[in-house]
Amino acid sequence: xxxxxxxxxxxxxxxxxxxxxxxxxxxxxxxxxxxxxxxxxxxxxxxxxxxxxxxxxxxxxxxxxxxxxxxxxxxxxxxxxxxxxxxxxxxxxxxxxxxxxxxxxxxxxxxxxxxxxxxxxxxxxxxxxxxxxxxxxxxxxxxxxxxxxxxxxxxxxxxxxxxxxxxxxxxxxxxxxxxxxxxxxxxxxxxxxxxxxxxxxxxxxxxxxxxxxxxxxxxxxxxxxxxxxxxxxxxxxxxxxxxxxxxxxxxxxxxxxxxxxxxxxxxxxxxxxxxxxxxxxxxxxxxxxxxxxxxxxxxxxxxxxxxxxxxxxxxxxxxxxxxxxxxxxxxxxxxx
Ligand code: GCU
Numbered sequence: 398x399x400x401x402x403x404x405x406x407x408x409x410x411x412x413x414x415x416x417x418x419x420x421x422x423x424x425x426x427x428x429x430x431x432x433x434x435x436x437x438x439x440x441x442x443x444x445x446x447x448x449x450x451x452x453x454x455x456x457x458x459x460x461x462x463x464x465x466x467x468x469x470x471x472x473x474x475x476x477x478x479x480x481x482x483x484x485x486x487x488x489x490x491x492x493x494x495x496x497x498x499x500x501x502x503x504x505x506x507x508x509x510x511x512x513x514x515x516x517x518x519x520x521x522x523x524x525x526x527x528x529x530x531x532x533x534x535x536x537x538x539x540x541x542x543x544x545x546x547x548x549x550x551x552x553x554x555x556x557x558x559x560x561x562x563x564x565x566x567x568x569x570x571x572x573x574x575x576x577x578x579x580x581x582x583x584x585x586x587x588x589x590x591x592x593x594x595x596x597x598x599x600x601x602x603x604x605x606x607x608x609x610x611x612x613x614x615x616x617x618x619x620x621x622x623x624x625x626x627x628x629x630x631x632x633x634x635x636x637x638x639x640x641x642x643x644x645x646x647x648x649x650x651x652x653x654x655x656x657x658x659x660x661x662x663x664x665x666x667x668x669x670x671x672x673x674x675x676x677x678x679x680x681x682x683x684x685x686x687x688x689x690x691x692x693x694x695x696x697x698x699x700x701x702x703x704x705x706x707x708x709x710x711x712x713x714x715x716x717x718x719x720x721x722x723x724x725x726x727x728x729x730x731x732x733x
Contacts, residue, residue: 437470437494437653440478442601444625448683449497449645450474450551452676456550456647459668466660470495480600482581489545491652497552499645501580506544508588509537511584512722514643516711517704518729522553525642526677528732533725538646547649549669553680554619556639559592560628561615562608565699566636569593569710578604578616580643584718588640589617591711601626607633621680624687629696638707647673 439457441450450472466651478484478493481502487493489506503510519525528534528576529551538548559566561575571592579585581598584655587636589596601622607613608631615632617640623629647669652663701707 403506407509420705425574430447431541432467434467434469437468438478439470439472439495439497440476440484440488440493441472441474441496441497442476442481443474443622447474447621447625448676448679451633451679452552452672453495453497453647454591455675456672457687458670459672460665463664463668464661468657468665470728475641476602480602482600485648486590488648488650491650493650494653495549495647497645497647499554500579500643501585502584503544503546503646503648504582506546506583509540509722511520511582511718512725513537514584514641515715515726516522516588516640517708518726519642521715522555522642525644526551526553528729531732533728533732537725539617542651543646545651547651547654547666549647549649549666550673552645552647552673553677554643554645555680557617557619557638557641558623558635558639559594559615559617560623560632560635560696562611562632563614563634565634565697566638567699567701568706575614576612578607578613587714587717588711590709591714593710604628605631617682620687620691624654624690629691630693634697634699635691636701638701638704640648640704640707640711 403681443450453472460468460470478496479487481498484493484496485502486500488496500510500514504514513529519528534551539581541548559572561576561577563575564571566572569592572592575594577589577596577598577695578590579596581600582724586596586598590725596617599607599613604613605626605628608616608628615634616628618626618628623635624694629719649665654665710722715726
């Protein structure tokens with residue numbers, strides 16, 4: 398009896414499976430012939446409304462529009478795909494497809510990057526973009542190929558300044574004894590030591606709690622990062638020493654790019670360049686908004702009459718870090 402029942406059930410299951418298998422699924426039918434989109438991930442360690450994230454979203458929009466939805470780029474903001482240094486490593490072997498990163502995070506993979514972030518290198522923003530949008534910027538983007546990256550476009554990231562929880566900094570002498578977080582790159586650490594403070598390299602995402610718990614006394618960054626990261630809520634002294642402009646860039650994994658057709662590669666490259674213009678506009682707006690917010694929050698902002706003392710202390714770094722890139726550095730300094 399049981400046997401009969403079981404074989405009856407089995408018969409029904411098989412029959413239903415066959416019938417469903419043969420019948421036409423309207424969704425499957427509609428999708429037949431349509432290519433599945435290629436979905437890429439872009440890593441961004443800033444929040445959703447930050448200029449570089451807006452730039453990345455515009456990049457994604459343009460790529461999708463120009464490939465009729467065949468290529469989709471999903472933007473993962475807020476460091477969801479990991480800290481910048483680990484993202485840079487993962488891009489190299491294709492585990493992450495795209496990212497927007499600070500030039501500092503590439504100095505290990507590509508030493509020539511250091512030539513773009515020496516202290517007090519650029520006269521101003523226009524000078525920096527003349528360099529980056531011209532022959533030097535193009536050459537350095539292309540050079541990234543040999544380390545496994547495709548460099549796509551340059552973003553603005555303003556100037557970097559020191560801030561801390563302890564005291565006002567008016568001259569390098571005031572930095573003595575302060576423990577300052579830096580990006581994980583020798584140049585940044587040496588710069589901080591040259592100014593008299595003690596550097597501690599740490600991921601950007603860990604700085605807030607390190608400031609809060611007193612593991613560090615301060616850090617350095619541009620206005621929008623100081624504001625967006627909420628470091629300004631803890632560090633109440635900010636000195637506008639403008640020691641560096643560290644440009645940022647959009648990167649692709651070379652392994653990933655090599656799998657695309659030449660036409661798609663071109664689409665990706667031109668979309669990234671176009672979207673960088675939006676980031677640069679958004680940057681200026683955010684810089685102003687951040688300044689206002691920081692001022693209103695009661696942070697003591699110190700504008701230096703001259704940053705000559707800071708410049709003097711760090712000029713030795715040109716010999717140490719710039720000697721292999723003298724031609725590039727001279728060209729940068731001579732760019733009008
Ligand atoms: C800036 C930059 C980040 C970087 C950070 C840092 O905020 O936008 O990409 O990680 O500096 O100091 O590490």
